[in-house]
Amino acid sequence: MKKITTTDPMKSKHLNKSLDQFAEEGLIKLFKTIVGDHKIVGVVGILQFDVLQHRIQSEYNIPVKFENTQYKTARWLKGEQKQIEKFTKANINQMAKDNDNDYVYLIRIDWDLEKSIRENPNINFIKVKETNNDDN
Incomplete structure (x- = not known):
């Protein structure tokens, strides 16, 4: 990145x-x-x-x-909007938005991700973003 x-x-x-x-x-x-x-x-x-x-x-x-950059990977967030907003505010310096305006957590080291997963069990940290294919 x-x-x-x-x-x-x-x-x-x-x-x-x-x-x-x-x-x-x-x-x-x-x-x-x-x-x-x-x-x-x-x-x-x-x-x-x-x-x-x-x-x-x-x-x-x-x-x-x-x-x-200091970032090595990213994760999309999936969960209740309130939980995502709370997480985003707490980690604002590591947050971004993608082309679809979805929140993305920018990760510096594995420990950041592991800690975030442990402390936020109601949020899924998605490695590969699902896309909607309207062609089907």
Whole structure:
């Protein structure tokens, strides 16, 4: 997981649109942090960052840079809304929203996740988000 920014501030809106497009294609998982509104990109395999950077630069003409983050993985939250809101407030610095505006818990180390699961038995921490396929 890496933070992505453009080196040309005039192209920030275009970067957001391109990231939304790549997230819809399934190339990336895009997370927008609650605190700071940073764009965090999740991919399967480190080489996907190179692919993403190349596509953004060649298809959208947007210069981008990646920065390492403290996060190693993410979990979607499933449970009662009150419980999720309480958890989100308590962990606001590790919370983001995905492209569907669902809450995502950004995890730094395994211990964070284990502790959160232990202390929040009414919340399921989902590794892979289910998607609704309306084509069926």
